[in-house]
Amino acid sequence: MANERMRQVWKLGADGWVAHRDLFEAELGGFTDVVLDAVKPGPDDRVLDVGCGTGALVERATEHGAAGVGVDISPGMIEAAAALVPAASFVVADAQTDDLTPLGPFTAIVSRFGVMFFDDPVAAFTNIRRAASPEAALAFVCWRGIDENPMFTLGTNVLLDRLDPKPEPPAPDAPGPAAFADPVRVKSILEMSGWSEVNVTGVDVVCDYGLTGSDGVEERLTMILNTMGGRIAREQLEPQLGPEGWLALLNDVRAELRSNLVDGHVKFTGATWLVTARNPADQGNDVR
Numbered sequence: 001m002a003n004e005r006m007r008q009v010w011k012l013g014a015d016g017w018v019a020h021r022d023l024f025e026a027e028l029g030g031f032t033d034v035v036l037d038a039v040k041p042g043p044d045d046r047v048l049d050v051g052c053g054t055g056a057l058v059e060r061a062t063e064h065g066a067a068g069v070g071v072d073i074s075p076g077m078i079e080a081a082a083a084l085v086p087a088a089s090f091v092v093a094d095a096q097t098d099d100l101t102p103l104g105p106f107t108a109i110v111s112r113f114g115v116m117f118f119d120d121p122v123a124a125f126t127n128i129r130r131a132a133s134p135e136a137a138l139a140f141v142c143w144r145g146i147d148e149n150p151m152f153t154l155g156t157n158v159l160l161d162r163l164d165p166k167p168e169p170p171a172p173d174a175p176g177p178a179a180f181a182d183p184v185r186v187k188s189i190l191e192m193s194g195w196s197e198v199n200v201t202g203v204d205v206v207c208d209y210g211l212t213g214s215d216g217v218e219e220r221l222t223m224i225l226n227t228m229g230g231r232i233a234r235e236q237l238e239p240q241l242g243p244e245g246w247l248a249l250l251n252d253v254r255a256e257l258r259s260n261l262v263d264g265h266v267k268f269t270g271a272t273w274l275v276t277a278r279n280p281a282d283q284g285n286d287v288r
Contacts, residue, residue: 014074014075014076014077014080015076016225016226016231017053017054017077017080017226018054018076018077018080019226020222020223020226021054021080021084023209023219023222023223024053024054024223025056026208026209026211026219027151027207027209027223028056028112028113028207028270029056030205030206030207030270031112031113031141031205031270031272032056032057032060032112034141034203034205034272034274035057035110035111035112035139035140035141035274036057036060036061036064036110038137038139038274038276039108039110039137039139040064041061041064041065041066041108042064042065042066043064043065043066044107045061045065045066045067045107045108046066046067046069046104046105046106046107046108047061047066047067047068047069047106047107047108047109047110048069048070048071048100048103048104048106048108048109048110048128048131049061049068049069049070049071049109049110049111049112049114050071050095050109050110050111050114050115050128050140051071051072051073051095051111051112051113051114051115051117052070052071052072052077052078052081052090052114053072053074053077053081053112053114054077054080054081054084055070055080055081055082055084055085055088055090056112057070057110057111057112058070058081058085058088058090059084059085059088061088061108061110062085062087062088066108067088068085068087068088068089069088069089069090069091069103069104069106070085070088070089070090070091071090071091071092071093071095071098071100071103072090072092072093072114073092073093073094074092075092078090078091078092089103091103095115095118095124095127095128096118096119096120096121096123096124096127097123097127098127099127099130100127100128100130100131101130101131103131104131104132104133105131105132105133105136106131106132106133106136107132107133107136107137108136108137108138108139109128109131109132109136109137109138109139110138110139110140111140111141112140112141113141113142113143113177114140115140115142115180116142116143116175116176116177116178116179116180117175117176117179118175119175121179121189121193122189122192122193124193125189125190125193125194125195126193126194128193129193129194129195129279132279133279134279134280134281134282135278135279135280135281136278136279137276137277137278138190138195138275138276138277138278138279139274139275139276140274140275141203141272141273141274141275142179142180142181142186142272142273142275143177143178143180143181143270143271143272143273144178144181144202144271144272144273145178145181145271146177146178146181148271149268149269149270149271150260150268150269151207151268151270152177152178154256154257154260154268155220155221155224155253155256155257156224156227156229156230157256158249158252158253158256159224159229159230159233159234159237159249159253160229160233162233162237162249163232163233163236163237167229167232173185180273180275183200183273186200186273186275187200190275190277194279194280195277195278195279195280196277196278196279196280197276197277197278198275198276198277199275199276199277200273200274200275201273201274201275201276202271202272202273202274203272203273203274204269204270204271204272205269205270205272206267206268206269206270207267207268207269207270208265208266208267209223209265209266209267210264210265210266210267214265215258215261215264215265215266216257216261216265216266216267217254217257217258217265217266218254219266220257220266221250221253221254221257224253234246237249
């Protein structure tokens with residue numbers, strides 16, 4: 001089955017995202033603004049969010065008057081999104097392989113970090129385009145390199161360094177957070193999928209964990225433990241170390257975060273690409 005590994009990853013990870021939705025939105029909310037500013041949805045639009053998670057982008061699109069639809073391979077995410085955003089529609093679907101045309105046609109297709117997980121991204125973006133209206137806009141944000149984004153390493157590495165064996169780094173093009181780090185590859189994927197006017201622009205957004213007045217350390221630790229790396233570390237290390245040893249390791253993570261505070265709290269710059277494109281008017285959604 002296509003995307004089966006990521007299907008399992010997000011099935012296991014959904015509970016943490018749902019339970020801590022407010023924390024994740026505090027971190028990622030600025031990227032929602034970036035995507036919506038690129039498409040400017042309004043009452044005449046029908047917007048599809050690919051990899052919608054708990055529905056933040058769809059929620060904001062509906063606030064602008066658009067009809068919003070979210071798809072995600074995680075049933076847990078979709079269940080939460082439907083409960084949180086009753087004004088929109090949410091469907092469990094694999095955007096690479098499932099027919100999305102009955103949900104459309106869409107005048108805008110958006111995603112916030114939801115499109116880097118396809119086994120075959122050309123097939124996925126071709127399939128997505130079939131559900132797009134002629135001249136429909138596409139806009140999504142994806143991470144640049146891991147080395148440009150300390151949120152993927154700072155604190156998390158304290159946990160991963162204790163694993164034996166340590167996880168092998170993924171191949172550069174493997175499905176995952178950094179799959180679209182190469183802008184040339186991203187542009188090529190979209191062009192091969194039939195999209196036109198492809199543009200890839202670097203966008204940096206500050207991710208601040210101290211918005212409630214705390215130093216953000218506990219908030220960031222909570223998020224680390226609900227990432228894939230954090231879940232793996234907890235599953236393996238907590239039984240090995242026992243309660244006291246696990247607590248000591250978490251205190252090492254806290255110390256690492258506190259030694260890297262910015263203006264008194266945990267704050268990172270999220271380095272991303274804003275990718276925009278358009279469905280050619282002369283091709284519509286008829287892709288063979």
